[in-house]
Amino acid sequence: MAEVQEIEIRDSAATAAAARSFPPAEDLQDVQGEKMILNMGPSHPSTHGVLRIILELDGEVITKATPDIGYLHRGDEKIAENMTYTQFIPYTDRLDYLAPMANNVAYALAVEKLLGIHDKLPPRCQYLRVICAELARISSHLLGVGCFAMDVGAMTVFLITFTEREKIHNLCESLTGARFTTSYTRIGGVSRDTPPGWCDAVRKFLGEVMVNVAEVETLLTRNKIWVDRTRDVGVISKETALDFGLTGPNLRGSGVDYDLRKAQPYLCYKDLQFDVPLGSVGDCYDRYLVRMEEMRQSVRIIHQCLDKLPGGFDNKSKEPVNVADGKIVLPPKSKVMSSMEELIHQFMLVTQGVNCPPGEIYFGHENPKGELGFYINSRGGGTPYRMKIRSPSFVNLSILSHLLPGHMMSDTVSILGSFDFVMGECDR
Amino acid sequence: MDALDLAKKLQARFGDLLPERTEFRGETTLTVADAEHIAEICAFAKQKLGFDYLVDISSVDNYGEDPRWMIVYELYGIGHRHYLRLKMSVCEEKSELPTVTGVWRTADWHEREIYDMMGVRFRGHPDLRRIIMWEGYPYFPLRKDFPLGGKPTELPDIAFTKTAPIEGGPFVTAPGSKDAIEREPRAKTFEG
Numbered sequence: 001m002a003e004v005q006e007i008e009i010r011d012s013a014a015t016a017a018a019a020r021s022f023p024p025a026e027d028l029q030d031v032q033g034e035k036m037i038l039n040m041g042p043s044h045p046s047t048h049g050v051l052r053i054i055l056e057l058d059g060e061v062i063t064k065a066t067p068d069i070g071y072l073h074r075g076d077e078k079i080a081e082n083m084t085y086t087q088f089i090p091y092t093d094r095l096d097y098l099a100p101m102a103n104n105v106a107y108a109l110a111v112e113k114l115l116g117i118h119d120k121l122p123p124r125c126q127y128l129r130v131i132c133a134e135l136a137r138i139s140s141h142l143l144g145v146g147c148f149a150m151d152v153g154a155m156t157v158f159l160i161t162f163t164e165r166e167k168i169h170n171l172c173e174s175l176t177g178a179r180f181t182t183s184y185t186r187i188g189g190v191s192r193d194t195p196p197g198w199c200d201a202v203r204k205f206l207g208e209v210m211v212n213v214a215e216v217e218t219l220l221t222r223n224k225i226w227v228d229r230t231r232d233v234g235v236i237s238k239e240t241a242l243d244f245g246l247t248g249p250n251l252r253g254s255g256v257d258y259d260l261r262k263a264q265p266y267l268c269y270k271d272l273q274f275d276v277p278l279g280s281v282g283d284c285y286d287r288y289l290v291r292m293e294e295m296r297q298s299v300r301i302i303h304q305c306l307d308k309l310p311g312g313f314d315n316k317s318k319e320p321v322n323v324a325d326g327k328i329v330l331p332p333k334s335k336v337m338s339s340m341e342e343l344i345h346q347f348m349l350v351t352q353g354v355n356c357p358p359g360e361i362y363f364g365h366e367n368p369k370g371e372l373g374f375y376i377n378s379r380g381g382g383t384p385y386r387m388k389i390r391s392p393s394f395v396n397l398s399i400l401s402h403l404l405p406g407h408m409m410s411d412t413v414s415i416l417g418s419f420d421f422v423m424g425e426c427d428r
Numbered sequence: 429m430d431a432l433d434l435a436k437k438l439q440a441r442f443g444d445l446l447p448e449r450t451e452f453r454g455e456t457t458l459t460v461a462d463a464e465h466i467a468e469i470c471a472f473a474k475q476k477l478g479f480d481y482l483v484d485i486s487s488v489d490n491y492g493e494d495p496r497w498m499i500v501y502e503l504y505g506i507g508h509r510h511y512l513r514l515k516m517s518v519c520e521e522k523s524e525l526p527t528v529t530g531v532w533r534t535a536d537w538h539e540r541e542i543y544d545m546m547g548v549r550f551r552g553h554p555d556l557r558r559i560i561m562w563e564g565y566p567y568f569p570l571r572k573d574f575p576l577g578g579k580p581t582e583l584p585d586i587a588f589t590k591t592a593p594i595e596g597g598p599f600v601t602a603p604g605s606k607d608a609i610e611r612e613p614r615a616k617t618f619e620g
Binding site: 398 | 457
């Protein structure tokens with residue numbers, strides 16, 4: 001026989017009276033402006049993956065924000081210590097998975113810096129890598145702006161930018177054989193030269209993307225709702241942005257002139273004409289404007305690269321795309337089976353990896369999201385002793401607990417959208 | 429003024445604290461003799477030498493050597509466009525050094541990550557909690573004596589409880605060992 005318990009049902013007046021008498025009067029100050037804890041994420045649509053933010057709200061105003069990351073941690077740095085430099089290339093695709101080609105370029109350049117060959121790359125390889133990195137930048141910014149707009153309610157933009165992104169994936173597919181996980185670069189070069197007609201396809205795409213970037217501008221830049229949602233929201237001053245180590249469009253949106261392509265020119269960037277757009281206020285609107293202009297500048301860079309591409313579109317003069325060093329780059333398969341030296345090189349590269357000298361280097365690359373850096377500590381041999389990945393999204397997100405308090409709950413969506421982070425790279 | 433001059437200025441100011449300077453691939457590295465003074469050195473580098481941007485803090489586990497930990501600071505000046513690397517050793521018994529969050533606030537998450545992955549503590553850090561692994565995780569996974577396959581754990585509410593199987597995983601290999609089993613790093617266990 002179950003025990004029957006009396007329950008007390010109060011009317012509303014009695015509930016209010018009970019609430020007044022509890023808690024005791026001296027603790028009333030804590031109760032005023034009662035705080036609510038709200039879990040945003042890890043699967044909230046505007047967190048672009050698995051970011052979780054624990055928000056403390058007073059009404060609709062955020063009083064405290066605690067980001068919680070690590071849901072996508074795969075131990076990439078540990079994995080890197082246990083395989084050869086070349087074997088790690090596919091893992092770099094999965095860092096910033098919205099711009100895999102830029103990660104490939106960054107990683108290859110870091111290892112080449114350790115080898116001391118980063119300024120001896122063949123010119124065609126350099127131009128191809130710049131084209132890849134800039135295509136990745138356009139692709140990433142298209143997604144960043146599209147998702148940002150969708151999060152604050154402008155659905156159309158997303159449809160336009162995703163149509164354009166699709167074309168970039170098609171270009172990636174014909175160049176590398178994969179749409180997302182490109183793994184295009186190799187230590188000392190790239191995996192293959194351009195297929196026939198690829199450069200013409202890139203030219204055609206550049207014309208189309210400019211039209212659609214202009215279309216997005218007409219939809220957003222002077223749109224009243226868009227401006228109201230983004231202007232003067234999430235303002236970051238120059239000093240704060242630098243203090244928190246922001247990089248990429250988020251830093252330049254605050255007006256700090258720091259672009260690694262200009263500050264530490266690598267590849268062939270010093271032969272190319274382009275401007276670095278800067279914001280003036282440092283709000284979400286400025287970060288959006290910087291991304292829009294960066295896409296135009298990337299288009300400009302790729303046009304110049306195609307004009308100057310050594311060997312031309314079809315590479316009739318057989319310009320090399322890899323460094324001429326059998327101890328770094330795999331020999332052609334036809335020679336492996338017929339020549340002793342190539343066979344030895346191939347065997348050593350596949351089983352032992354590229355033999356790197358002992359030493360430590362840091363290389364920072366201007367990725368779409370900011371500065372992607374690799375710190376490699378080598379003790380010689382084919383595997384890194386320690387590889388630290390300095391990912392831009394990780395550092396950019398560290399400002400959230402400082403930036404969000406004082407904003408309205410709905411501004412969180414604008415701020416997160418304007419930061420354009422990706423958790424694959426943040427959590428590694 | 430190039431990176432070398434800046435490094436010399438820093439050495440002139442701190443003397444014996446920065447005994448060693450190395451150049452590799454155009455990068456300047458200064459070794460700090462005593463990790464206890466890192467915050468002062470960083471504050472001077474930021475205020476007087478224009479290193480206003482802390483790029484990164486890394487940690488290296490020199491397993492089997494003494495001192496075991498090496499902490500590496502990567503500094504950059506937006507104005508003069510030069511990098512400078514500061515590195516210092518911390519012994520395993522101590523596993524602690526002062527924080528530089530007072531100099532650059534970006535150090536906050538970098539230091540939390542090092543604490544999370546290596547187990548080196550930063551004295552004076554405002555909020556030294558695990559950042560990537562969850563609160564209560566018992567190991568420090570980037571230490572060299574933590575096997576790649578993971579360790580079995582008795583903890584409840586954790587997705588895995590056994591070490592990962594060797595077969596069927598991604599092809600990983602550590603070159604220079606005598607046979608395939610030795611080359612497979614997940615098969616390795618460190619004693620102690």
